Amino acid sequence: MNPLRSAARTIVRYRVAFALIAVFLLVVSVYGIQKLRFESDLRTMLPENHPxxxxxxxxxxxxxxxxxxxxxxxxxxxxxxxxxxxxxxxxxxxxxxxxxxxxxxxxxxxxxxxxxxxxxxxxxxxxxxxxxxxxxxxxxxxxxxxxxxxxxxxxxxxxxxxxxxxxxxxxxxxxxxxxxxxxxxxxxxxxxxxxxxxxxxxRILELLQSDLNKTMVISFILVIALLLYFYRSPVKAAIPLIPLIFGVTMTLGFMGLMGIPLDLATTTVGAMMIGMGIDYGIHVTNRYYEERKRGRSIEKAAEEAVAETGKALLGAALTTIGGFAAMYLSSLPMLHHLATALILGLSLAALNAVVITPAVIILEEDIMKRLKGHYVVPEVRSHSGVVGKAFHSLGETIRRKPATFLAAVFLITLFFGYGITQVTTEVRLEKFVPKGMPEIEALMDIRSDFGGQDELYVLLKANDVRNPAIVRGIYRFENQVKADSYYNGVFDSESIADVVHRQYGYIPSDEEKIKSALEKSQGVNLVSSDYSMTLIKFKGDFGGASMDDFRRIMRYFEEETARAQETEFPPGVKLSLTGDIYLNYVLDGLTKVEINRISTYGTAFVVLIVLLLFRKPKVSVAMITPMFLGALWTVGFMGWAGIPFTQSLAGVISMIVGLGVDYGMHLTHRFLEEMNEGNPRPIVTSVESVGPGILAGALTTAGGFLALLAGELPTIHDFGTTLAFGIFASMFAAYLVTPALLQVFYGRNTGGGRE
Structure with missing residues (x-):
């Protein structure tokens, strides 16, 4: 017997026991939620071993x-x-x-x-x-x-x-x-x-806490509204919702127990899990209602729903996890946390969908029988009325003219391809706070009225920084930088050379004089307690009006520091830039590298999983092409919309790849099932039967992501907008490309060839 069908039979037979285990884990998770902590420290976003x-x-x-x-x-x-x-x-x-x-x-x-x-x-x-x-x-x-x-x-x-x-x-x-x-x-x-x-x-920390609660509430409201529309009944809408509540609560609870913090990236997990997790429950519920409509008993319908939908869910979950797992290859701890939280959440959501849904759905049917005296065959809006007719027409049109759909996709891809060339990155901390907030307005006033108050430090290491040659080198370096203030934004500076120069009017060659001048500075502000390190402090407007200005200024300091180390100081002296502003610049460089690395490996993982699961090149191409297109269109959209890549968005392509393949997988799996059963028009049946479920899942998933727009942090807005667009892009690509490719590959062999 098929292992998956045996598992489905066990789940349905022992559904009460599985439900009780889930309730116990739910109680444990409520305790874990109390241990959740918020994190906003810049250093936690960088690798611990970074210089x-x-x-x-x-x-x-x-x-x-x-x-x-x-x-x-x-x-x-x-x-x-x-x-x-x-x-x-x-x-x-x-x-x-x-x-x-x-x-x-x-x-x-x-x-x-x-x-x-x-x-x-x-x-x-x-x-x-x-x-x-x-x-x-x-x-x-x-x-x-x-x-x-x-x-x-x-x-x-x-x-x-x-x-x-x-x-x-x-x-x-x-x-x-x-x-x-x-x-x-x-x-x-x-x-x-x-x-x-x-x-x-x-302020970012405060907004993280409020945004988590606000976005989760709005996400739930959007999901509930969509479920009420599709299922026409509050009771039936609750069926896929209950496993979702279990999954989201368990995810946040286990994050607390595992010590995963809520930061600029993981704060989105609550709303994201509501959006993504409901998808699994909807597919199981829709298949159950479809089987009941065909006349199967409640237990047989539940078994069939878990067994058949479970195949696609297993593949979808594995590919999604594969896409998310690519974030572990990043050197940024923030993305490790996000990957762990999402993989944990998706695994729990999928598990709860196949374990809790049968128990809830059969319980609801039994209660309705007692109340009405007989079983009521449910009617789902997504499989009837305007929606049902629209998907039937779509399936018929694709069956007849697949090439037309593929040509339309090519034109759309050209449009978003240009947008890709316009994409930028942004990592400056101040840009994560909404415009108009008092703290940001005050910072802007400082930059306009005082020439900027950003602080950048040059850390100098030597055997003894009181060496006259080192102090003279500091003096020359510092004055050279200030001479370029029109270019680098420097407003003021401070160093041990300034202390010595103020006392004597020049930099003496006598080391004892320098030691005397710096005696009161030991261990305070400018000199370390053992005189092996000293700071050169620069103050100015280094953030710049744009990221290009910011990068230009930081590159200037890197080049000037390297030049000074080679030409102004004795051998053995090491200069390095540091401070919060420089950490932002380092993060910017890492973010660019991580975007390419994560996207490449995430895509490779998903493709590999699809090939291993289905082992048919044509089938795999039909599944994964919408994934590629969805990711490409999303990056193009970011360029057109002016949404920059941030450290929290570095893994977004890998996430869309992992999520986007699900839709093509559900359509392809149903197509193969219908074709194997001898259906002469499998493409029409698969589109009209699976298409509404994909639509419902995409709307609820995107609704969960769009709930992030209710947050106040701009990076949370961008995260929600980008992921929501990615979901819709992947869904439309799946509707347009997967059936068209399947029709091109297999249409002549099913009696439904092109006209």
Whole structure:
């Protein structure tokens, strides 16, 4: 006996026992959900063994740097009775008070503000506005406008943070600073906003949590609405929904138990599993109703549904998992987490579909018999009415004119082929937060008013960085970079060479003089405790107006750093770029590599699985061609729509490949089944019987993905839009290509040849 049919018979016979096991796992999963954690740390997105991570760790450990928050203090209105100028003594006093509160925090290592200038020049805060203006006017313009905007409506407090790279610590730091801001009474008209790395990362973390809940709820609503339409009854709509609820709950619960975090990629798993998981339940339910309509008993119909649909489901699940498994080949931990979560979720969804659905569907039929006194043969909307007629007509048209459909597909492919040339990438952290949010608006104000406050570090390693030749090299390198500020966006810089030059007016050749000048700097900000490392800090607008600007600036620093190491420093001295902004650049390079690698291997895995399962070249071509087209059209759509590849979208092609092959597989499997049974028009039967199920599955899957548009994070929007388009592209490609190819390959042998 067929192993799959034997398994189907066992599942139907012992359906209650299987259902009880599933309920037990559901209870365990509810406990696991409570252990889920959110993650927004940039370092977790990069490979642990990457050189940039080692440099970044040194930056954190030795210099207590690399993390910062910017507090923007600005005159936001001109209401009577308030202040109109940031140089008002009441504003400066409030800034000073806030700065003192911040310095009492154990994680704050340094602060810089306009109040520091007055304390250094006057030894106190200004008593009136004239005095405040006089002191600022004494400063050189570059120094003055690094603290206040040119219209004197904005100033900033730069806060350097040292903290553990944990989500819990980030939340504690952000909220602690917010409490300090709220505890200081700023004058009327003044608004205070926390932004920078800490502020933006916290906002992303907050949005991740709200987006997870919001998108899951909306996804469920969309899926329920579609099920109600197709099944005409709330009770029957619940049949494929119940296994889905089991699958989604188990997925999130096991993620919590396995320690898989919710990040920019895995936050989408809930809505994605609702969309993808319902597909399996729909196919089993539709086949059951089809068998019942043919007159089979409830147990025989359930057995037939599990056995016959199980073949396609097994192939679909394996190919989808194969596509997702390619993400394990990525070096990005985020994609490993996403792959694990999706494979786990799909496996549970498929398992619940074939195990829970028979128990639920037979229970529903038994209850209806008791209520009405007889069994009611169900009528599904997707197999009747307008939908049923449309698919019958489609099948007949393809049977007669397959070449016409293939020609149409060729023209569509040319259109999206051009879009592929327009695709870009985006990894800058600030771009993951919606425009119009206070933190982003404040960051934009900083860039326009202060020339930018992005920080980039050059880490220098040597036996002793106090060597006069090294200090002179730093001085020359630093000034060369600042001389190119028109090109690289540098606004300011700081190094041990500046400390020495301020003390002597030049860089001495006497090492003892340098040691004396740097004595107070040991282990603080610029020099490590053993003098084996030092930092050159650059501040400016490095994010750029576009990714091309960002890459250009980072390439400049890479080239200039490499040049300086070769020409400005003694042998044995090593220079390397580091900091959050540079990690974004590294991530950008890795993302490009990962897109190609994951897409190639994902496609290869899926093709290999199809060939191993079916072992017929023509059948395999009919199945996998829609997969290729769906992926190609999706990338083209991204180019036309201006959707960039991000680190969370790096695996999207592999995902679409894994999902897209399912539709061609269901159509091909039904075609082979009908052809083997001697049906003279197998292409028409397969399209009109399987087509509605594919439509229902695609609509619910895409609905789950489109629910991601309700999230606030732009990267979540892009993820949902791209995957939803990929599903529809794969579905249409399957409708147009798979039946046409099958008709071309086998039509003459089935009595349904082309006319």
């Amino acid at each position: 940039s991570i080692a440099d970044y760790t040194a930056l954190q450990n030795e210099f207590q740097s690399g993390d910062s928050t910017l507090i923007v203090v600005k005159v936001a209105s001109i209401e009577p009775g308030g202040v109109y100028d940031i140089r008002d003594p009441k504003v400066i006093e409030a800034v000073y008070e806030l700065e003192q509160r911040l310095r009492q925090r154990e994680y704050v290592t340094d602060t810089v503000s306009i109040a520091d200038v007055y304390m250094q020049v006057l030894g106190r805060l200004p008593k009136n506005e004239e005095e405040a203006k006089f002191v600022l006017d004494m400063l050189p313009p570059d120094e003055r406008y690094s603290l206040v905007s040119r219209d004197y409506t904005t100033t900033i407090i730069a806060v350097t943070i040292s903290r553990e790279k944990k989500t819990e610590t980030l939340v504690r730091v952000y909220r602690g600073i917010e409490r300090d801001i709220e505890s200081v009474k700023f004058p009327k008209n003044v608004e205070v906003i926390q932004t920078g790395n800490i502020g933006i990362t916290y």
